[in-house]
Amino acid sequence: MAGRRIVDDVSFPVEEGEVLALVGPSGAGKSSLLRLLDRLDEPTSGTVFLSGVDYRTIPPRDLRRSVGMVMQAAALFPGTVADNVRFGPHQHGRDLPDAQVYELLKQVGLAGFASRPADRLSGGEAQRVNVARALANEPQVLLLDEPTSALDEGSKLGVEELIAAIARDRSLTCVIVTHDMAQAARIATRALVMEAGRMRRIGPVREVLHAEARLP
Numbered sequence: 001m002a003g004r005r006i007v008d009d010v011s012f013p014v015e016e017g018e019v020l021a022l023v024g025p026s027g028a029g030k031s032s033l034l035r036l037l038d039r040l041d042e043p044t045s046g047t048v049f050l051s052g053v054d055y056r057t058i059p060p061r062d063l064r065r066s067v068g069m070v071m072q073a074a075a076l077f078p079g080t081v082a083d084n085v086r087f088g089p090h091q092h093g094r095d096l097p098d099a100q101v102y103e104l105l106k107q108v109g110l111a112g113f114a115s116r117p118a119d120r121l122s123g124g125e126a127q128r129v130n131v132a133r134a135l136a137n138e139p140q141v142l143l144l145d146e147p148t149s150a151l152d153e154g155s156k157l158g159v160e161e162l163i164a165a166i167a168r169d170r171s172l173t174c175v176i177v178t179h180d181m182a183q184a185a186r187i188a189t190r191a192l193v194m195e196a197g198r199m200r201r202i203g204p205v206r207e208v209l210h211a212e213a214r215l216p
Contacts, residue, residue, distance in 0.1 A: 005197055006029050006032045006197050007029045007032050007033050007036060007197050008197045008198055009198060009199075010029075010033060010194070010197075010198065010199045011046075011199075012192060012199065012202055014141075014173055014175060015173070016171060016173055017167065017171035017172065017173060018167075018173060018174075018189045018190060019163070019164070019167050019174040019175075019176065019187055019188045019189050019190075020174070020175045020176070020188060020189070020190050020191070020192060021176050021177075021178055021183075021184035021187070021188035021190070021191045021192070021205060022034065022175065022176065022177045022178070022191075022192050022194060023178060023179070023181060023184055023191055023192070023193055023194070023209075023212075024193050024194035024195055024200070025195065026179070028194040028195050028196065028197065029194050029196070029197040029198075030177045030194050031145050031146075031177055032197075033194065034069075034143050034145050034175065034177055036048070037067070037141075037143055037175065038063070038064075038067050038069050038143055039055055039056075039060070039063060040069075050063075050066060050067070050140065050141070051140065061091075061092065064088075064137075065088070065092055065137045065138075065139065066137075066139055066140045066141065067139055067140065067141045067142075067143060068134035068135065068137060068139035068141070068142045068143065069134065069142075069143045069144075069145070070127075070130050070131055070134050070142065070143070070144045070145070070147050071130075071145050071147075072145055072146045072147065072149050072150055073150060074123075074126035074127050074129065074130040075130075076118040076119070076121070076126055076129060076130065076133075077118065078118065078119070079117075079118060080114065080115050080116060080117060080118060081105065081110065081113045081114055081115070081116045081117075081118055081121070081129050082098075082101045082114040082115065083118070084118055084129055084132075084133050085101050085104055085105065085114075085129065085132050085133050085136050086101065086136065087133060087136075088133060088134070088136050088137040089136050089137060092137070096136060098114070100136075101114055102114060104132045104135055104136055105129075105132055107132070107135070107166065108128040108129070108131050108132045108135075108162055108166075109128060109158070109162065110125065110128055110129065110132070113125070113129075122155070123150060123151050123152070123155060124151050124152075124154070124155025124156075124158055124159060127147060127148070127150075127151065127155070127159050128158075128159065128162060130147075131147075131159070131162060131163070131166070135166070139172070140172075140173065141172075141173045141174070141175070142166075142167075142172055142173070142174045142175075143174075143175050143176075144163065144174060144175070144176040144177065145177045146177055146178060146179065147159060147163070147176070148160060148178075148180075148183070149179070156183075160183060160186060160187050163176070163187055164186070164187045167187075176188065181209055181212075184205055184209065185205055185206055185209055188205045189204070189205060190202065190203060190204055190205055190208070191203070191204075191205040191208040191209060192208075193208060193212055
């Protein structure tokens with residue numbers, strides 16, 4: 001018996017420097033699509049092009065460096081904040097100097113946190129370290145799967161502002177999964193609505209969310 005198609009016939013471009021929000025009900029396939037974009041799951045058909053290159057031709061280690069991923073839970077490693085920020089570059093044989101660690105932490109609003117134990121951070125602080133850890137690899141694309149879902153309102157808005165600022169200042173392409181339509185309107189330039197594994201609509205974020213009756 002054939003398995004159920006979790007993501008089916010979804011095709012769309014993402015422009016350099018834009019923030020695209022993937023929205024839709026639970027079970028629509030948003031997180032599954034995000035995993036396909038990073039090749040954490042293997043597509044049974046179709047492919048993804050990164051700067052015009054079929055990502056199946058890119059060695060997995062190089063792809064992980066080019067496409068960063070930020071999950072719902074920060075899941076930091078034992079050790080200091082600096083140890084976590086250095087992890088990705090270290091995997092690729094690069095030792096991140098103290099000055100670069102400091103600069104990354106400064107960018108995410110955590111200047112002075114380098115020596116702080118990772119297990120003594122608040123949820124919002126841990127998620128900011130998670131973003132800094134992803135940025136340490138200097139990715140072309142940053143994928144974010146409900147990055148604020150486990151945070152209180154104040155921390156959520158802080159991480160939203162951080163994502164928007166990084167995308168703007170670095171011209172970094174971001175794709176973010178969110179159930180929060182107001183959040184999508186605040187930080188995304190376009191929205192893609194998914195339902196039952198298929199793309200239902202894509203376009204400018206407010207236009208799409210108005211059409212979906214998700215915003216007044």
